[in-house]
Amino acid sequence: MPLAIHLFIHFSLAVFVGYYFGRRFKRLWLGIVFGILGGFLIDLDHVLEYFFFYGPHFNFTYFIQSRQFLLSDKIKIFFHAWEYFPLLLLIAWLFRQKQILKMIFLTLAFAGLVHLITDVIINGYSLRYYSITYRALHHFSAPELLSPADYQRNLDYKQELGI
Numbered sequence: 001m002p003l004a005i006h007l008f009i010h011f012s013l014a015v016f017v018g019y020y021f022g023r024r025f026k027r028l029w030l031g032i033v034f035g036i037l038g039g040f041l042i043d044l045d046h047v048l049e050y051f052f053f054y055g056p057h058f059n060f061t062y063f064i065q066s067r068q069f070l071l072s073d074k075i076k077i078f079f080h081a082w083e084y085f086p087l088l089l090l091i092a093w094l095f096r097q098k099q100i101l102k103m104i105f106l107t108l109a110f111a112g113l114v115h116l117i118t119d120v121i122i123n124g125y126s127l128r129y130y131s132i133t134y135r136a137l138h139h140f141s142a143p144e145l146l147s148p149a150d151y152q153r154n155l156d157y158k159q160e161l162g163i
């Protein structure tokens with residue numbers, strides 16, 4: 001699937017989740033903003049990981065090629081984790097008397113959850129791949145986390161790029 005369509009699906013679902021909670025709590029635009037934050041801008045962890053690897057030099061082509069993942073052989077993607085869902089629900093519950101905060105954390109929780117489910121379906125990765133505990137237990141190591149076929153695809157791509 002082309003990246004643009006993948007991102008468009010994330011964006012649409014993020015707006016939808018935000019719209020739902022925004023309507024329910026009568027804070028439509030705030031809901032949509034946090035829907036986009038939790039369901040779309042969650043992918044900014046890929047950018048973060050780029051800077052961890054390359055430092056403050058941004059090269060858009062390298063980024064699109066996912067060179068930070070290919071060269072480091074690590075997959076951290078810190079924002080992609082099922083673990084945040086119960087945590088955010090708990091925070092929403094703690095703020096149950098404050099409607100706006102309750103809405104914000106519920107929206108972040110569900111927008112993020114929908115994003116991860118979409119990633120599992122589109123990328124074809126296992127459910128455990130999106131557990132940060134699981135990734136940490138495997139030292140965030142790409143050869144350990146990816147299936148042999150997926151890792152081989154990385155190696156082929158590296159060869160193709162000459163890196």
Ligand SMILES: [Zn+2]
Pocket residue numbers: 042043080115119
């Ligand atoms: Zn994602």
